Amino acid sequence: MKKIFTLALLAVLTLSVTAATDIKNFSQLRQERHQQLKPAVLKKAGKRLAFKTNAKAAGNAPESITGKSFITVYNDQEDKFNGFFNVVADGEGIILEGFAEGYNVKASYDASTGTITIPTGVVIGKSNTYGDITIHAAASDGYSDDPIIGTVDGNKVTFNYGVYGTVVYEGQQGGLILMLDIDGNEANAKMTFQLEENTYQFPLLATKTADDKISIVGINTPLTAGYFYNVPMAFNATSKTATIQSEQPIGHNMATNGSNIKNVYYMFNRTAEGLTRNPAFTITATDNSSTVKAQTDVFIGYDTNGAGSYRGFTMSGFQISLDYNIFTQPTTDDPYADATTATVNGITYDLDNDTKTATVTGCLGNMKEIDIPASIEANGNTYTVTAIMERAFYANRAITEIHIPASIKTVGNDAFRNLANLKSLYIENLEAWCAIEFYNGNANPLYNVFPTSTSKWGKVYINGTETTEIVVPEGVTKIGRAFYGFKSLTSITLPSTLKELGDQAMANCVSLTTVIIPEGVESTGSSFWGCENLTEISVPGSIKSLGRSMFYGCKNLKSVNLAEGIERIGMMAFSGCTALETITLPSTIKSVELMGFYACTGLKEIKSLNTIPPTCLSDDVFEDCATATLYVPETSVEDYKTATGWKIFAKIEPVNTSGVDKIESNGIKTPVKYYNLQGVRVAEEDITPGIYVIHKDGKAVKAYIK
Incomplete structure (x- = not known):
């Protein structure tokens, strides 16, 4: 790609533009836009599929749909998309051009019932990579070769089934097309432009939602991956002009490097002097039509580096033609008013319109600072931001700073994995932070703040103050993976109200040396896994079972005080605690799980005070510890000498209870x-x-x- 120019705009904005990819065939672009081979998400149905109830034509079916275009909206079980198809005659039948993610399908239309019938089990096209594509009827519970039925009611169409396009590749069947919950509206506008020497025209759906606004679906479809966008255009009846705000995304592609970065497209004016924001349009109208024509060339592109270097398409003669007078047309409800996605200040969200909650799904381009708010405004509603989706920021190496609000309740798997340049984490509220359910270790951004090299460690701020010492507030009853990987944490005080220390609660906190677990804690997981500089710990008797791998890899742990009341040592609980020389197991211990003291090579003295040898499932419980002296109650020496797990000790001697x-x-x-x-x-x-x-x-x- 050849760089064209860089220009300072409005004294505060610098935009550089890179030439557009030479795209001659938009149909091919639509076919290839998101057709990586999908996992086998659908299986052949053994019974009738769960179908979507079609609308009834009720006398509103048009006599013919040939020559019409429809804007469709559908999903692939994860994301929402918009597409389109044109209806053309084909002998006694019809062809739905571009219906199946850019591929044509043959169909028939019955005007008496208003039904479109699409046969399945037939090849509809060929993928350059995977070969022939076969179309099937699809629902969330599987696919079949039942016909796909669309019902046309006035200017609307709904389909009973979705589309599953399969291929056979290297002997395995896989899905290439997945379109579920398809419905659509007859296009009432079209977009025309010139790109290089070619002229293109595409259908749109333009809904007048207010006296000074229309919402447009379809601008992105031929240019980006077709993810659903409903783009607002404001207009002025007096000046007969219109604008699209450049801060308003019109579409996005996903980056192709395996990350979850969205390359989000915006629209700009483009002149010989460079780019300016908020492209302006001139409106002309007749009784039954309107033309909204760009006053300059239009550039649609995305920021490649977060610093205003844009890559995209330059289009001349850009205009939108509407099938109604934009000034006199009555306002109507937007059929897609309650959009299920939104982009606010560069952060992207999935929206739940029933609960009015939002889930963070990622960010635009290469944003460096991610400041997640407690709530956002979208669709005229307020949504509380409660979750961060799995892999939302996966492998995003542009991010250097993250702010997490108190409203967040859950963070999905690998949401912050491989953020190699994250330097600062801002936690709004410590109590709320402790309550977050982090689905795995890489869901917690803390781990990324502290890479292997100490010289590259970042900083953590709680309530705006940098900290390496934490006092967890009273009232907190559970800590999950809240402090996983907080390598600079030197001190933590746990509240008396604490009941549960979850998996990896303080795992890899390599600067911690001592921790006092309060009496009253009842359950633990791999809470201190990898705390390699922890030297002293006391475990209260309120904890009946030490969690699996609770102290795994705590190689400098020397002092362990296990209180009476503890009944079970979990699997690998002390595995790798090589500095541990002595330990006393209280009389209440009933079992020691597999590899409980595996590789504790420094152990010299073990005392087990239960007169009945605690159950061990195998002899590997104390593997590498057999040279230590085992002290047991005097009356139980012989029992320990024959018990699984305990019999490996060469020296088993009675505990001295006199004196x-x-x-x-x-x-x-x-x-x-x-x-x-x-x-x-x-x-x-x-x-x-x-x-x-x-x-x-x-x-x-x-x-x-x-």
Whole structure:
């Protein structure tokens, strides 16, 4: 592509323009626009498909639809699209030109019932990549070779089934076309323009929705991928002029590099001096028609780098011809007023018009700062922004800053994966942040702020203040993946109200050295996975089961205090804790799951205080720890020597439970000091049943206190 020019506009905007791709065949463009081979999302139906109820013509069926054009709207189970088809005669039948995502289909029309019948199970065209394409009737629950029936009622058409176009590639059947919930309206306008030496004309649907506005569907269809857009055009009856705001997207393509970046197209004036915003049009009208003609050449393109370097199409002679007088035509309801998508300040959304909520789906072009608001205005409604879709910003290397509002409740898988240049994360409210359900680790943008190289670590701001220390507010009962990958976090204080520490709650927080888990926490997951510099932890007895991989990879963990009440050590809970030398399992432990202490090569002493050997499913529970000395209740030594998981220890010796009474009953008044097995002093009033080191008169005695 050859760069044409760069020009400063309006003293604040610089736009550079790149030449358009040489597109001669728009039909081919429509066919190729989003026809990567789809997953096998539909299966051959074993019974009748769930069909969409057709409208009844009720005497409103036209005698003929030959020569008409229809604007269609449909979905592919994920996104909404608009397309069009032209009806031409074909002997005794008709051809719907471009109906199946650009491919023609043969059909018949019965004026007495107003029905279009499309036969299926036939080849409708050929893909340059995948070969012959066979058309089928489609619904969300499968596909079949039932005929597809469209019912025409006045200027509207609905179809009972969608379209599934299949190909056979390398011996496997796959879907190339998927159009569900198809309906349409007869076109009442057309768009004409010249591109290079060629003139093109395409149908549009233009609805007068207010005394000074029309909404247009179809501008993007021949130029971009056909994602659904309803473009507003404002007009002035006095000056007989109209404008389309350049901030209003008219369509988008998806980037082809595997990311979820949307290359969103806008419209500009183009003159010899460069680009200017808000293209202007002159209106001429008769009793039954109007022509809205651009005052300059028109440029439609997208920003390639987030800095105003645009790539797209330059069109001359651009005009829109309407089948009605734009000034005298009565206003009507917009058939697509409640659009299911919106773009506000460069961020794209899916809209739920029932709950009035919005889900972030991505951003335009190469935006650097993503400031997600708590609510947006669209379609004349206010939508609360509650979710971020999976892969919304996947592999977007342009983003350097993200703001997350308190309204967000869920973030989908990989929503922020591979944001290599993210430097700043702004969290509006810590309590709300703890409540977010992050579907996986890469759903949390925190992880991207802290790459492997410490010198490239970014910063985290909570309520506008940079922080590496966190006090979670009282009232929070659950923490999911809220702090996953917060590598600069040096301190965290958990509230007394906390009940659940979820998977990866503080995983990869490599700067944490100590954490106090409050009494009252009842469940955990892989909460501290990868906290490689964590040295000390106490687990209260309110936690009955240590979650799978809870301390996996905490290679510097030396001091672990497991309180009475804990019943289960989860799979791989302490796997890879190579610095751990001693550990005491309280008498309440009933089971130790697979690989619970796998690769704990530093263990020298293990005490298990349950008189019944806790259940181990295999001998790999203490693999690599067999040289440690296992201390067990004296009456249970023989049982441990034959128990699965425990019998691998070469040294199994009885716990010394004597000595405590002798010290405390000899009448000496000098102070007694109690230490747990990790060397931490314990106040006498805090003593719970277990083994302690007791200092008195310069002597130390290890004893079990009941």
